[in-house]
Amino acid sequence: MYERFIDDRKCEFSIASGKENAVSAIRILEQDNFAGVLAIVDADFCRLEGSLPSSSNLLLTDEHDLEMMLIKSLALDKLLSERGSEYKINKFGQDIRLTLLERGTRIGYLRWVSWKANISLKFEGLSFSKFIDKSTLVIDTGQLIKTVKDNSRKSGLKEQDIQKSIETLEKTAPDSWQLCCGHDIICILSIGLSKVWGSWNTNEVKPDTLERELRLAYEDSYFHSTQLYQLIQQWEINNKPYQVLSPGN
Structure with missing residues (x-):
């Protein structure tokens, strides 16, 4: 569903086929100083366990999952x-x-x-x-x-x-x-x-x-009201000139 909100002219969207794959990919890319990469994964039990991601390039869903x-x-x-x-x-x-x-x-x-x-x-x-x-x-x-x-x-x-x-x-x-x-x-x-x-x-x-x-x-407006949306916006500010969200979003 996320691809609906992404500017495919400026952002390449890939499905990691699993949370662990996404987390591992971010870790490897950060070690290689690869800029402009962002992953969104299901929160699962992270918040209940107090085990939030340490990377600013790894964002969680507002609730348990999408x-x-x-x-x-x-x-x-x-x-x-x-x-x-x-x-x-x-x-x-x-x-x-x-x-x-x-x-x-x-x-x-x-x-x-x-x-x-x-x-x-x-x-x-x-x-x-x-x-x-x-x-x-x-x-x-x-x-x-x-x-x-x-x-x-x-x-x-x-x-x-x-x-x-x-x-x-x-x-x-x-x-x-x-x-x-x-x-x-x-x-x-x-x-x-x-x-x-x-x-x-x-x-x-x-x-x-x-x-x-x-x-x-x-609807788009539902996504705009989420914390995840705000975090993506903040990520864009912190990682200029990289852009994720489409102009309409």
Whole structure:
């Protein structure tokens, strides 16, 4: 999505295919005194861990990842106005964005535990229906842990120990926008639009489809209001004559 805001006449845009690749590239280029290079990566748990980048050429997303920036913006409201059922949303009677955040923290804590303990839990390809109530979107934490453990083929892990680790992290009361993974939130949104907030067939509101629609709904003005945008502007000031943003941005 970033390429929409970049002046391709003055800035060459490359996808690093992974955060570690981007960080490594910046490190190598800085060692070689290569000027005018900038990388943008997902914050992930950096802010929660207090491990912010030391390089001024490495910027983080405002929230946990780019998808969370989309969810926080009015792009979500635009999607809901198109995809959601006004009757069902009114009947639900709760703020959908806050509901998504609250549900998503269950998975966010487990991801954080995996990251901190370096136990490499596998979240790709999860069947959310195994641990989420489609009528309320409430997540069964115990079933979530079991599902992820099975998906990761980590039979030696003790679910009780993981639960205790989650409870320890809960006491820190982290910022949900830094904790939740955007992909998880969009998966929950997908389930919600098939029953709680809409009546779509699950194939019509697949997570990949919704993510694409959120990106399309994300307006330039939303990006202009982010800290990331301001940091890119400051980078341009500090690194003249190099330019990243297009004139319209």
